Amino acid sequence: xTAPLETEIRTERLLLRxxxxxxxxxxxxxxxxxxxxxxxARLPHPYPAGxxxxxxxxxLGQERGGAGRWFAITRADGPDALLGxxxxxxxxDGTVEIGYWLGVPAWGQGLMSEAxxxxxxxxxxxxxxxxxxxxxxxxxxxxxxxLEKAGFRRNGVGVCQAPARDRKTVRNAxxxxxxxxxxx
Ligand SMILES: CC(C)(COP(=O)(O)OP(=O)(O)OC[C@H]1O[C@@H](n2cnc3c(N)ncnc32)[C@H](O)[C@@H]1OP(=O)(O)O)[C@@H](O)C(=O)NCCC(=O)NCCS
Numbered sequence: 001x002t003a004p005l006e007t008e009i010r011t012e013r014l015l016l017r018x019x020x021x022x023x024x025x026x027x028x029x030x031x032x033x034x035x036x037x038x039x040x041a042r043l044p045h046p047y048p049a050g051x052x053x054x055x056x057x058x059x060l061g062q063e064r065g066g067a068g069r070w071f072a073i074t075r076a077d078g079p080d081a082l083l084g085x086x087x088x089x090x091x092x093d094g095t096v097e098i099g100y101w102l103g104v105p106a107w108g109q110g111l112m113s114e115a116x117x118x119x120x121x122x123x124x125x126x127x128x129x130x131x132x133x134x135x136x137x138x139x140x141x142x143x144x145x146x147l148e149k150a151g152f153r154r155n156g157v158g159v160c161q162a163p164a165r166d167r168k169t170v171r172n173a174x175x176x177x178x179x180x181x182x183x184x
Pocket of ligand 1: 035037039100102107109111113142143146
C-alpha cells in the first residue's frame with residue numbers, strides 16, 4: 001500500500017505530520033543541542049548552518065522517491081511547534097530502519113513511547129512484511145526501553161557512525177528488530 005505523502009499520524013497527545021521548510025529553525029535549535037546529537041548516528045555537532053534545510057530537502061526527496069517517510073513530532077494542540085523528528089528509511093536489503101530524536105525539553109514525558117508504536121504501525125502498511133530495525137548506542141537506555149516497549153527485541157549489534165562524538169564509529173551498537181509477541 002502506498003500511503004499518501006501528506007500522511008498524518010495521530011496518537012493520544014501527538015500529531016506526527018509531514019516536515020515543512022518552516023521546521024528548519026526548530027530543527028537547527030533542538031538538534032543543535034549536544035545532548036541530542038551525541039546519541040544519534042546522523043546529527044553532526046556543532047550543527048552546521050543550512051543543515052536543517054538540507055535535511056528537510058533530503059527527507060522530502062526520499063519520500064518522493066519512495067525510499068523514506070519522515071514526520072515532524074508535534075503536540076496535537078500545537079502542530080506548528082516541532083518537538084523532534086521520526087523517520088523510516090528502506091535499506092537496499094528491504095529492511096526498514098526507524099530513527100528518531102526529541103529536543104531536550106520534550107524528554108521524559110513518554111512522548112517517544114507514544115510515537116514509535118504509531119510509526120511502526122504505519123511502517124507495516126508502508127512496507128508489508130519488511131523487517132523493521134533500529135540501532136542504538138550502548139548507553140542509550142531510554143531509546144532501548146522505548147523500542148522494547150514497542151515490541152522490538154535485541155538482536156545482536158551493529159556498526160554505527162557517531163558524527164557528534166570524537167569516536168566516529170560505534171562497533172557494538174545494539175540492534176533492535178521489531179518482533180512482537182502476537183500471541184500475547
Ligand atoms: C531517547 C529518546 C528518544 C527518549 O524519548 P522520551 O520521550 O524521553 O522517552 P520516553 O519518556 O517515552 O520513555 C523512555 C523510557 O526509558 C526510560 N528511561 C529514560 N532514561 C533512562 C535511563 N537513563 N535509564 C534507564 N531508563 C531510562 C524511561 O523511564 C521510560 O521507560 P518507562 O516508560 O518504562 O518508565 C530521547 O531521549 C531522545 O531523543 N534522545 C536523544 C536522541 C536519541 O537518543 N535518539 C534515538 C537514537 S537510537
